[in-house]
Amino acid sequence: MPTEKLHFDITLLQRLKEGDQGAFELLYTKHAKPVYLKIRRMVKVSEEVDELFQELFVRIWERREQIDIQQPFSAYLYRIAENMVYDFYRKAARTEKLRDTLRMTSQESYDQIEQTLFKKEAITLLHEAIATMPPLRRQAFILCKIEEKSYEEAADIMxxxxxxxxxxxxKSMHTLKSYFQDQKNSDSAILLFLILSCY
Known part of the structure; x- marks a missing residue:
């Protein structure tokens, strides 16, 4: 069953790369809600969330030929969404009025993202660490820690x-800890803390 689902996803992604709008709509229907909720938790400002969400799928369509069909589409989608949110906060930092609005709306959320921006390499390292995991461990981590599915939902999918x-x-958390302990970087403990707090 998991193999059939994986094959179905690969087929959809291949059709998307070839410009099939029907495949795009199916992928949108499958992934829209969880990625929207993730952006909303990070940004909090409804108007900005809606704009970022729409722009996300515009980018997916425009960059469809770059998609690696052998990699989980959800991880690719979340990575682009995260980068868009980081870019949004960079622009917000240059706009006094928007920054004040964001601070009033969610001081805690703004500070958390602002801090993460200074450690954006944590996200890059996270994806590198995930790539070192065995396939099933990697899939479980993505489903539960990135897509935020319950263990029961992940068990059904897998x-x-x-x-x-x-x-x-x-085991995936042990993998992350071991990976960061092996890094020749004095900030590795901070990066690990940021990753575990985000996921």
Whole structure:
């Protein structure tokens, strides 16, 4: 069953790369809600959330030929969304009025993203660390920690037990810790903290 779903996703992505709008609409329907909620949690300002969300899928369509169909589409989608949010906050920092509005709307959210901007390499390192995980462990981590699905939902998608999903998540966190401990970087502990707090 998981193999069939994976094959279906690869087929959709291949059709998307070829300019198939029907495939684009199916992918939009499947991923729109979770990525919208993620952007909303990061930005908080409704008008800006809607604009970023619309722009995200415009970019997906415009860059469809660059998509790697062998990689999880959700991870690609979230990475672009995160980069757009970071760019948004950079622009906001240059606009006094918008910055004040953001601070009044959600001081905590603004400060958290502003801090993450100075450590954006944490996101890059996270994706590098995920890539080192075995396929099932990587899939479990993406489903539960990035897409924020429950263990039960992940178990159903992967065709395995909830306990097995939980074991994969525990092992994935060990993988992350080991990966950062191996980095020749004095800020690795800070980066790890940022990653674990974000996910």
């Amino acid at each position: 065709g395995i037990s909830t306990n097995t999903v939980r074991n994969h998540i525990v």
